[in-house]
Amino acid sequence: MNLATKDIKHNLGRFSLTAIGIGLLLMIVMGMGGIYRGLIQEATLIVDRIGADLWIVQKNTRGPFAEMSRIPRDLQDRALAVPGVETSFGFISYTVQRSYKGKPLRLTLQGLDWPADRGRWLPIAAGRGLSQAHYEMVVDKTAGLQVADKVKLGKDIYTVVGLTQNMTSPSGDAMVFMTLTDVQAVQFDMSPESIRIERTARVNRLLSFNLGQIQPQLTEIAGGLSSQIPALGTSLISAVLIKVKHGYDIDAVQKQIEAWPDVSVYTYEGQKQLLLKGFVDRSRRQLGLFRALLLIISTIIMALILYTLTLDKVHDIAMLKLIGARNSVVLGLIMQQALLLGAIGFCIAYILGQQLFPYFPRRVILMRNDLYMLAMIVIVISVLSSLLGIYRAMRADPSEILS
């Protein structure tokens, strides 16, 4: 005869409510772990998906995600000349916030080096990938946009042609994939007045020099499109991504490029660690502390609940002892209830979490190993929390029956 289950059956309402309460607490603990995993995945998602062997960024920066990196676009041609380099793509990543249909819309723009990179590696969930060099975008579902929606960025209107799933930036914003040229157009967009002022300033600067006075026709060029002024150089990008040829040593290629005085080079793993240690580390530690606190709180609450449940049964426990029940019978009654409470609470947490977590604004990923670990922790806190009740039960004196 199992006394624990008989008692639970007798007090089903109270036990169920208690289990739901414990379940909700554990769901938050589970969610914290899931948010942490989500942070890691979001942080490293783009690096993982792109899968570049080397990331070339501005010298002494940890770009393009940890900090801003600006390098000339022609660096990708320079990199292509290095022995062992198979492909070299330009890469831009930055976040914009716009208003769309009256709501704020945060997007992290990622430039694809069209036509070499058409984003075939993107996990398209609806629509299609990019099929032209301008005015198309592939957006992650979390942005809330639909295929065929039109979004104005800079001076141009871009059409959503495809939707991706689970492609969010390290800060949790939806990623948008456009051609590198379009992203640059958005990034360096200036108002007409700013452009006019900039052109006038250029002409004035030229005229203040001897060169402008000797060759006044240059003022026509200086006052024109900036892209037609050779002296201004090529446009800027965030990074150059390198794929190393099969059979070549990645470290050797890295060393060779790193010898250039104007760039820093990171391997795939290096870039990933930069993201994890820099971007995610504080959040990870904060979540970890919250998790630990919640587990302590859960243990205390469970201990109090089990202690109260035991207090209610002290008379029965004294009777059990009086009729000769072993301590193991009494211990089993409390311990089994504690473990059942923990187990049912864990199941409630998991089921509720599965239903609720998808609606959270940031990704919550429940990994199997984390769940196993939490299950083990729940067993431990169930045992720990039952100790107070067991202590009281062990002190119950059979002679209490006579009082």
Added chain:
Amino acid sequence: MNQTNDNLALQAVSLTKIYGSGHTEVVAVRDATIEVKKGEIVALLGPSGGGKTTLLTMLGLIRLPNTGQIVINGTLVFDKHQAKVDVRRFRRQNLGFVFQKANLIPFLTAAENVRLAMEINDQTARSSRKRAMELLEYLGVAERAQNLPNLLSGGEQQRVAVARALANHPSVILADEPTAALDSARGRQVMELFRKVAHEQNAGVIVVTHDHRTLDLFDRILEMEDGRLKPHQKTTEIG
């Protein structure tokens, strides 16, 4: 008491129980000696605070005496200052208890309450189930076997408590005012039950009671006053 009598269910010699010490010392039971034969039912009378319940708890190994000796069913269980057996195991194997309140486990049915006493004594579920039903039938509450205690009347609850006390074929049954919460008719029924149990099950039964209307049912009556045990002043032999 070096020799034990096979006909005796219980022998207790010179039991003394002292609570507190120094100025607060109270001698609850002083030098009490008692023998109960197998199949005998003994009443223990006396005013409140006279030491009846304390004596009963000592005989039931619930509270151990300060000094004295207790032999139950031929086994020396307490001598001088210490228990000679595992008291909890001995209680479940040899003693049965009934109190003023039935003290049934509220989340177990009547049958389960009886079974529990047997299962904690390592009896199989099957045999304990069978004996529980037999006992409930014997005590006239078989039809309430599947009811929880809160659905039973006071008399029915006491019958179930008696069934639980009988579950492991005890040598001695100790009852502390088992009819106090019952009306006189039901009280008498329960006392008759104890008499029947003592005679049919061959157990020694000691009942602490204040109810003088049922004294005719007892084989012997003892009285306790100020911690001292003595024969009843009016009649010592009834049956």
